[in-house]
Amino acid sequence: MNRLIINRILFYFGLLLAIALSSISQAAPIITVEIKDHLFYPSEFSVPANTKIKLLIINNDPTPEEFESYELNREKVIIGNSKAVIFIGPLSPGTYPFFGEFYPKTAQGKILVN
Amino acid sequence: MLPNAVILILQETLEAALLIGVLLAVSTRVHDSKRWLPIALVSGGCVAAILANQMGIISEWFDYAGQELLNALFQTIICLAIALAVWLTATIDPLNPQPGKVAAFSHCAIIIIFCAVVREGQEIILYLGGFMYTENFQKVLTGGALGFSIGASIGILLFYSLVDHAGRERRTACLVLLALFAGNMLSQSTLLLMQIDWVTQSPPIWNTSTFVAETSIFGQLLYPLVGYEATPSPIQAAAYILGVTLVTGANFMPRYYPEKKKQQVQPVRGNDA
Numbered sequence: 115m116n117r118l119i120i121n122r123i124l125f126y127f128g129l130l131l132a133i134a135l136s137s138i139s140q141a142a143p144i145i146t147v148e149i150k151d152h153l154f155y156p157s158e159f160s161v162p163a164n165t166k167i168k169l170l171i172i173n174n175d176p177t178p179e180e181f182e183s184y185e186l187n188r189e190k191v192i193i194g195n196s197k198a199v200i201f202i203g204p205l206s207p208g209t210y211p212f213f214g215e216f217y218p219k220t221a222q223g224k225i226l227v228n
Numbered sequence: 229m230l231p232n233a234v235i236l237i238l239q240e241t242l243e244a245a246l247l248i249g250v251l252l253a254v255s256t257r258v259h260d261s262k263r264w265l266p267i268a269l270v271s272g273g274c275v276a277a278i279l280a281n282q283m284g285i286i287s288e289w290f291d292y293a294g295q296e297l298l299n300a301l302f303q304t305i306i307c308l309a310i311a312l313a314v315w316l317t318a319t320i321d322p323l324n325p326q327p328g329k330v331a332a333f334s335h336c337a338i339i340i341i342f343c344a345v346v347r348e349g350q351e352i353i354l355y356l357g358g359f360m361y362t363e364n365f366q367k368v369l370t371g372g373a374l375g376f377s378i379g380a381s382i383g384i385l386l387f388y389s390l391v392d393h394a395g396r397e398r399r400t401a402c403l404v405l406l407a408l409f410a411g412n413m414l415s416q417s418t419l420l421l422m423q424i425d426w427v428t429q430s431p432p433i434w435n436t437s438t439f440v441a442e443t444s445i446f447g448q449l450l451y452p453l454v455g456y457e458a459t460p461s462p463i464q465a466a467a468y469i470l471g472v473t474l475v476t477g478a479n480f481m482p483r484y485y486p487e488k489k490k491q492q493v494q495p496v497r498g499n500d501a
Contacts, residue, residue: 142425166425177358178283180351184442187419187459190295191354193284199292201425216355218232 142168142201149173149192152217160226164204172197179221183212186225203227233355233371238379240352243452244344245383250405251337253390253398254313258320260330264337271338272345279346280353293424300417302343307410307417307471309339314406315478319487403479405453411471412455418467432459 145167148155152175161167173179176194183189186205192198202210205227214221248265255262279286279298286294313336320329352372359368390398421427437458440447450456455468 166429168425178354180355184458185437187457187461188423190423191283191287191351193287193354194358196284196287197292198287198295200423201429204429204431206431215236216358 142166144168144170146170146172147223149175149179149214149221151175152177152179152214152220154212154214154221154223157223158226160228161203161205163207163227166201166203169200169202170197171200178216180215181212182215183210185210186212188212189215230367230371233368234375234378236355237352237372237375239375239448239452240348241376241379242382244341244348245379246386246405246452247344247409248341249383249386250390250402250409251313251340252387254317254402254406255333255337256391257322257395257399258317258330258333259322259325260334264334265341268338268341269345272342273349275342276346276349277353280350280357283350283354290424293426296420296424299347300420302347303413303417303420306340306343307413307474309336309343310406310410310413311474311478312336313340314403314475315481318479319482403476407472407475407479408454410475411468412452414471415455415457415460415464415468418461418463422461422463427463430461430463433462433465435459 143161143165145159145161147159147169149171169181171181171190171192173192173194173196178191178193180189180191181198181200185208186202188200188202190198190200202225207227210225210227212223212225252262252265255264283295286298288294290297313333316329316333316336320326320333356368356372359365390401393401418427422429435458440450440456440458442448442451442456442458447456447458457464460468
C-alpha cells in the first residue's frame with residue numbers, strides 16, 4: 115500500500131520534472147537560418163546577450179554543408195535537403211562569425227549579440 | 229576550390245595521423261605485430277562510409293542530437309581506450325612481453341584508430357560526396373589527396389621523430405601526447421553535449437584568441453595536437469584535466485601498485501660436481 119503511494123508520488127514528481135525540463139529547453143528562442151546555393155539566409159542577425167538560442171538550420175541545397183564557428187565553438191554537418199539544431203549561448207555581447215566549412219568562399223555569416 | 233579541399237582534408241586527416249604515429253611509436257616498445265593498423269583503417273573506413281550514408285537519419289535521433297551523441301560516444305571511447313593502452317604499456321615488460329597483454333594492447337589500438345577514422349572519415353566522405361557529380365570533383369579530389377598526403381606525412385614524421393629518441397625520452401613524449409589527446413577528446417565531447425543542450429554552457433574561463441587565433445596556422449596545428457581552444461568553458465577545461473589525469477594516472481599506477489607476481493619456486497639443484 116505504502117509502496118503504491120510512494121510509486122505514485124515518484125511518478126508525478128518525475129512527470130513534473132520532465133515538464134519543467136522540457137519547458138526549459140523550449141524556452142530558448144528559435145532562430146531559423148536557411149542555406150541556399152551555398153549562402154546563409156539571413157547571413158547576419160542579432161540575438162540578445164546572455165540568452166540561450168536554438169538555431170534551426172535548414173539546408174535547401176542537395177549537397178551537405180558544415181556549420182562552423184570558432185568563436186561560438188560550434189561545428190555540425192547538415193546533410194543536403196535536411197535540417198539541424200544547434201544551441202548557442204548564453205553569449206556576451208560581440209560579433210560571432212560563422213561559416214560553411216564545405217563552401218567557405220560563399221557561405222559566410224555573423225551573429226551580432228547585443 | 230582546391231585550397232579549401234586541401235585544408236579541410238588535412239584537418240580531418242591530421243588527428244588520426246598523429247594518433248597512429250604515437251601509437252606506432254608506443255607499440256615498438258611492446259613488440260606487437262602492427263596488424264592492428266590495417267584492421268582499424270579498413271573497418272573504420274567501412275563504418276565511416278555506412279554512417280555517412282545514414283547521416284540524415286542519425287542526425288534526427290534524440291530530437292536532432294544524434295550526430296553529436298554518436299561523436300561524443302566515439303570521443304569518450306577513444307579517451308578510455310588510450311588510458312587502457314597506456315596502462316598496458318606501463319605494465320608490459322619490454323624484455324619479456326606477456327602475449328595476453330600485448331594482444332590487449334593491439335585491441336586498444338584498434339579501438340582508438342577505428343573510432344578516430346570513423347569520426348573523421350564520415351566527414352571526408354560527406355564532403356567529397358557533395359562534389360561527386362559536379363565539374364569540380366576532379367579538382368576537389370586532387371586537393372583532398374594532397375591534404376591527405378600532407379596529413380599522413382606529418383603522422384609519419386611524428387612516428388620517426390619519436391622512434392629516433394632513446395627509450396625514456398620516447399616514453400615521456402608518447403605519454404604526454406597521448407594524455408593531451410585523451411584530454412582533447414573528452415573536452416570536445418563536452419562541447420558536443422553543449423551544442424545539443426544536454427550540458428549547459430557557461431561563459432569561457434579565458435580568451436586567448438588575440439594571442440593565438442584558432443584560425444591561424446599555429447592554432448590550426450595546435451587544435452588536433454593538444455586540443456587548443458581559444459575560449460574554453462569551465463566544463464571543457466575540467467573534462468580536459470580529467471582526460472589528462474586518467475592517462476597519466478594509468479601510466480603511474482602500476483609503479484605504486486605493482487601486480488603481485490606469481491611466486492616462482494625454482495627447484496634447488498645441488499651442485500653435483
